[in-house]
Amino acid sequence: MNIGIVGGGQLGQMLAQAGQKIGHSFKFLVPPGECCVESLGQVIRSDFHDQHALAEFAQGVDVFTFEWENVPLATLESLSHFAPMRPAPHCAQVAKDRIQEKKFFQAAGFNVQMFAPVSCHDDLAPALQHVGVPAMLKTRGQGYDGKGQRVIHDASAAALAHTQLGNVPCILEAFVPFDFEISLIAVRAKQNASLTTSTVSAATTLFYPPCRNQHINGILHQTTVPAIGVDAQVLRHAQAAMEKMMETMQYEGVLCVEFFVLNTPAGQQLIANEMAPRVHNSGHWSIEGAHTSQFTNHIRAITRQELGSTALRAPSVMINLVGEIPPGLAAQKSFNEHRIQNVPGDHARDEIDNVSVHIYGKSPRAGRKLGHITAIGQDAQQRAHLTLTGH
Numbered sequence: 001m002n003i004g005i006v007g008g009g010q011l012g013q014m015l016a017q018a019g020q021k022i023g024h025s026f027k028f029l030v031p032p033g034e035c036c037v038e039s040l041g042q043v044i045r046s047d048f049h050d051q052h053a054l055a056e057f058a059q060g061v062d063v064f065t066f067e068w069e070n071v072p073l074a075t076l077e078s079l080s081h082f083a084p085m086r087p088a089p090h091c092a093q094v095a096k097d098r099i100q101e102k103k104f105f106q107a108a109g110f111n112v113q114m115f116a117p118v119s120c121h122d123d124l125a126p127a128l129q130h131v132g133v134p135a136m137l138k139t140r141g142q143g144y145d146g147k148g149q150r151v152i153h154d155a156s157a158a159a160l161a162h163t164q165l166g167n168v169p170c171i172l173e174a175f176v177p178f179d180f181e182i183s184l185i186a187v188r189a190k191q192n193a194s195l196t197t198s199t200v201s202a203a204t205t206l207f208y209p210p211c212r213n214q215h216i217n218g219i220l221h222q223t224t225v226p227a228i229g230v231d232a233q234v235l236r237h238a239q240a241a242m243e244k245m246m247e248t249m250q251y252e253g254v255l256c257v258e259f260f261v262l263n264t265p266a267g268q269q270l271i272a273n274e275m276a277p278r279v280h281n282s283g284h285w286s287i288e289g290a291h292t293s294q295f296t297n298h299i300r301a302i303t304r305q306e307l308g309s310t311a312l313r314a315p316s317v318m319i320n321l322v323g324e325i326p327p328g329l330a331a332q333k334s335f336n337e338h339r340i341q342n343v344p345g346d347h348a349r350d351e352i353d354n355v356s357v358h359i360y361g362k363s364p365r366a367g368r369k370l371g372h373i374t375a376i377g378q379d380a381q382q383r384a385h386l387t388l389t390g391h
């Protein structure tokens with residue numbers, strides 16, 4: 001099948017790498033700027049509004065998906081007149097506005113922190129009164145990797161923070177004194193449905209084991225799987241709510257929801273923070289650590305093929321390479337790949353040293369995700385750190 005991906009970053013890269021292994025070909029619509037998918041298929045370079053470029057991109061595509069939710073709704077809808085867009089354009093909408101997202105979470109049965117909309121400076125005082133301090137002021141849209149947010153320690157700092165954020169529409173959220181953070185990654189696929197039908201049919205939803213995430217400066221630093229310390233009953237409740245939410249959206253593909261975990265005397269509480277209607281950074285470990293990666297399963301879901309097992313192969317630790325690639329890692333990557341070619345078997349990589357290095361080929365810049373490493377096995381944490389420090 002010919003799959004059209006909107007976007008050309010590392011998520012598009014890893015989707016195409018996974019999809020090519022199961023026989024699909026790829027085409028990309030990429031806005032101006034650097035991309036890392038050139039070697040993986042035809043790249044149409046255009047902004048998202050050029051109808052001629054959209055038609056050119058759509059030519060020969062059997063199914064579309066997106067690797068970035070902040071694509072304009074009109075672009076996703078235009079493309080969906082040529083071939084199905086999966087997940088459907090409305091699924092991306094929910095995640096574009098933090099206020100809508102919170103309301104959506106509440107309707108699905110998730111707990112959310114106190115919040116209030118802030119459209120202009122005059123909204124700040126009532127919002128602060130409702131939410132209290134400390135709080136987080138975040139832009140309603142376009143925020144990712146900790147961008148577009150400020151911690152508010154006292155009311156007097158709020159106006160300055162709003163100005164620093166460009167006086168754009170914001171949300172004021174209560175600061176959550178969480179114990180740790182997790183993400184739940186699910187994949188939903190329709191069964192026995194032809195590629196093009198839009199009628200509601202039976203679907204399968206599978207969950208990856210919960211991922212425990214550590215952020216530094218708002219950017220994901222490390223994911224450990226399985227997440228230790230999550231109450232089984234609380235987890236089941238969250239998974240049930242997420243499954244229902246995906247059913248409501250008639251979702252097809254991978255979805256991630258990030259949670260704050262609070263241990264209180266009354267028990268454990270999960271607070272839904274954010275969702276990503278796409279493959280997610282906290283699922284990168286699944287390339288080596290799960291029987292079927294989030295990328296392969298996303299491709300399987302959008303092409304309406306049977307899903308592969310999401311079960312864990314071995315405990316996994318993923319660490320992002322942000323801003324710079326530690327010296328020696330690039331050399332280790334090519335050395336490993338050479339050895340892998342000479343070892344038979346599906347998971348030869350793991351039999352060698354249990355640490356995989358992924359480098360996306362982007363130019364280094366402070367705060368930019370340039371690659372990641374994944375270590376699997378009982379001593380994954382230790383080996384991941386040994387790999388990074390080179391000792």
Ligand code: AMP
Binds near residue numbers: 177178
């Ligand atoms: P976000 O862009 O909402 O995913 O935020 C990035 C990271 O900032 C989160 O993963 C948390 O580590 C931290 N953060 C965001 N919102 C809050 C909050 N309301 N309370 C405490 N920490 C937060």
